[in-house]
Amino acid sequence: MTRAWKLPVRLVLCGSAVAAVLTFTGSPATAAAVLLMFLVLAGVHSPLVFPRPVTAVEAQRRSAADGRPVVLWRPGCTYCIRLRIRLGRSARQLHWVDIWRDPAGAAAARDANHGNETVPTVIVAGRPHTNPDPAWVRAQLSPPV
Missing domain, CATH: 1.20.5 (Single alpha-helices involved in coiled-coils or other helix-helix interfaces)
Known part of the structure; x- marks a missing residue:
């Protein structure tokens, strides 16, 4: 298990x-x-509760191709659950990386958070954002006006 x-x-x-x-x-x-x-x-x-996770390498590749954010998360994280629930159906548009399953994802979380595996960390256009507001994350999914 x-x-x-x-x-x-x-x-x-x-x-x-x-x-x-x-x-x-x-x-x-x-x-x-x-x-x-x-x-x-x-x-x-x-x-x-979360969309099917992908590896950090795959998430970066997909994000580079479609411009969607990457979310570094782990099961049981209250803030990750809050983000997932508040995003609703739009959460499926993000690339989710489970840092407990993917060592590269855990390393990316540590790199973004000064050695800590703080999640959720949302990576938008190569810039990490730790525990962002779900409304802000949803806005990142909308095409620019």
């Missing part, structure tokens, strides 16, 4: 345990609500 799935799996297991205890104590409705909450948390913190 990769590091990206550890937190979601733990959330599902903990939610299942709490729901089982609540069911046996006579609160099946509460158990269902708690289990649902844990499943939603697990889903949000899983890599499934």
Whole structure:
């Protein structure tokens, strides 16, 4: 199991345990609500919420060809989740690089952030922007007027 799935799996297991205890104590409705909450948390913190990641090299190549930004991210990052959710459907237009899966992506994050793997780091036209506002990122996807 990769590091990206550890937190979601733990959330599902903990939610299942709490729901089982609540069911046996006579609160099946509460158990269902708690289990649902844990499943939603697990889903949000899983890599499934994000578009399919590519390698840093592939993302740079694609970005050079189409001009779209590259996002360096990692699963479980609250700020990455916030960016992904606030971008909505337009997130699919970006090139996402999971720094836990790609050593070159992690190196790019460290280069952009003075040795730290701070994410999300959005690279637009070769310039890194650490934890940018989602509205600004969305504006980078729009063609110039």
